[in-house]
Amino acid sequence: EIVMTQSPATLSVSPGERATLSCRASQSVSSNLAWYQQKPGQAPRLLIYGASTRATGIPARFSGSGSGTEFTLTISSLQSEDFAVYCCQQYDSWPLTFGGGTKVEIK
């Protein structure tokens, strides 16, 4: 099983600032990596797939990069609606696995 490790667990950022979230895979997942955003009481929402492709309707301030074992989600200028939990998922091999999540909170 591929273990996905996210860091940091919590990120405190001021509105308008840049946020950089990390996701590491225990073995290569190529570019088969997705990022999701989840707000309290809501289902997850797909942000990024293929490590760097924004999903439909996702603002350009969200960007993904990386391949192999190291991935990054960057939010260029945090808006109030971006404070949430972000989770990565590998879909390169079974079983599919998620990272533990990074909570982005208001500083």
Add this chain to the structure above:
Amino acid sequence: EVHLLDSGGGLVQPGGSLRLSCAASGFTFSSYAMTWVRQAPGKGLEWVSAIRTSGDQTYYADSVRGRFTISRDNSKSTLYMQMNSLRAEDTAVYYCAKASSGYYSDYWGQGTLVTVSS
């Protein structure tokens, strides 16, 4: 517009059974794989199971293999999860999700809560 409606959750005793359903609309259900993902209270997301378009191939997390069975009825655009021998650690919100070409989930249901407790 894609819509997924999860249902079937509830309170069940340890060792009991439950069947979840997910009614899909807004897309050609038979053309897409589907998945179940769960989230225990206060915890992160855990992938549970997936099924290919025709239902001929299924995949399971080790934690549920042999106890849970995923299935689909393409004529009804509905996904199912039969859950047997339920344990306290199965307590979670269960989400059905539409899988895109790479088995990432591009659309999610609202979730249904399963509570396993005596």
